[in-house]
Amino acid sequence: MVRTRIAPSPTGDPHVGTAYVALFNWMWAKKHGGQFLLRIEDTDQVRSTAESEAAIMRSLRWIGLPWDEGPDIGGPVGPYRQSERTEIYQRHAAQLLETGGAYRCFCTAERLEGVRAAQLAAKTHMKYDGHCRRLPAAEVASRVASGEPHVVRMAFPETGITIVPDQLRGGIEFQNEQIDDQVLQKSDGYPTYHLANVVDDHLMGITDVIRAEEWISSTPKHVRLYEAFGWTCPKFFHLPLLRNADRSKISKRKNPVSLDYYERIGILPEAMRNFLGLLGYSMPNDQEIFDLDEMLQGFDFGRLNLGGPVFDRAKLDWLNGQYIRKMGPAALAERVAATFLTPERLAAIAPLALERVDRLDQFVPLLTYLLGGKLEYTHELLLKLTGRKGAFEWLPGDEATELLRRTAETLDTVRPWSAPTIEATVTALCEQTGWKKGRVLSPVRAAVSARPATPPLFELLEALGGAVTRARLRDAADWIDANPRIE
């Protein structure tokens, strides 16, 4: 029986990389007639949010990779949310403490920093120096009794090698002395990823761990953890990491990375699935357009290319166009009505239109930028700052791109997404950077609307939504870079 899982961390927007990894997990489980589960890894109490969790589940449903067990539908090995499993991890940490697989560490952040700095200076590998690993048992007991804060660290073998059997690359060798004594339990009693992940994968019967390449270097810790518990290791498959155009790991700084965004601009879920299946993976006979079933038929990890593929939006658009053409006019009309011109979305922009139209037909041009769509920029729009009495000034291109990108970045954390919170954030950004508000708002307005006049900016941004707003700010900055203004 093959059981796989997707285990997102609810710390932000639903990520396209999550969908990518989910696709392969789903494929592998279905190919073997097994199960695919969803587990929420919310052990980071500071960054995890309920909204993010809900958004991730919504997007995963949108992309159409149904899970067999999960926090929403339950299952035999729940709960499927790590924050509800704290005692399980504590029990396992305690077990490791007893068997010598782990130890308590009382080191302060300052001491750790000092150790790291020394190691950096010595040009050696960086890891915990094992100070508390050798503390006498009596001292440990008394410090625990006195309530001194501490973490639980894994007692990683200090010599020898650990081999990570990666199903896609073969055995990967690590020198044990290079590997850190990973913190397993934080001082707040919560587990770190490494503990929670291993414990859950075992308890939930996960047989095949299919995850992104960024995890390879921590896999020796996981391998040894399974060993310390006396459990058998699942199979590991490390997928290539999706990349930005510059080949760095895909990130929202350089690419729209949120599934919400793609849904919002009218990418069809079936096209997105197909596109993800084209990244790193390929079908025999050069077939490029295929659905989930076709991909499942003869699915083979041997066909996976290990080089990190660039997420190429132009090809996604082309693919999406193929799907649109194939569906025919009636279905297109239906899909647009059902997913794009929805009552909710029209309702969101209606308040903004109310004072600005005298006839219903005047609502239509508003749709072209309030609902989405590609904008046509000009220098006049983006860079010209008009003053009183026809006076004006040209905003330097590099200053404009800086303003736009910084704003996009700052807006990223705004939650909930509403006019007052957006305004507060932008105002704070201006104060912090010393930028004049008008100098920021003018290019922002142009970037999101491509119009000289719009409804009040923050209400406009609210109606547009975070994903579209950020993408347009970035698009405008890119446009300025690509089209420098000639004096």
Place this chain on the structure above:
RNA sequence: GCCCCGUUAGUCUAGUGGUUAGGACGCUGGCCUCUCACGCCGGAGUCAGGGGUUCAAUUCCCCUACGGGGUACCA
């Protein structure tokens, strides 16, 4: 710095020792057509470099270069 992974055109890829290195996106020329788009036909453009192994290397091995990831009480 240290460890690990990767490397076929601008991008996604096929290819497992002998091929004119195939397909797709993008770019570009043309056809279709009232325009645009779609569609169709064509074009430019690639095996990172150097050593081996071999009769023969894009394919196997080593080194280098380059790219990426990790190096957290984040996942």
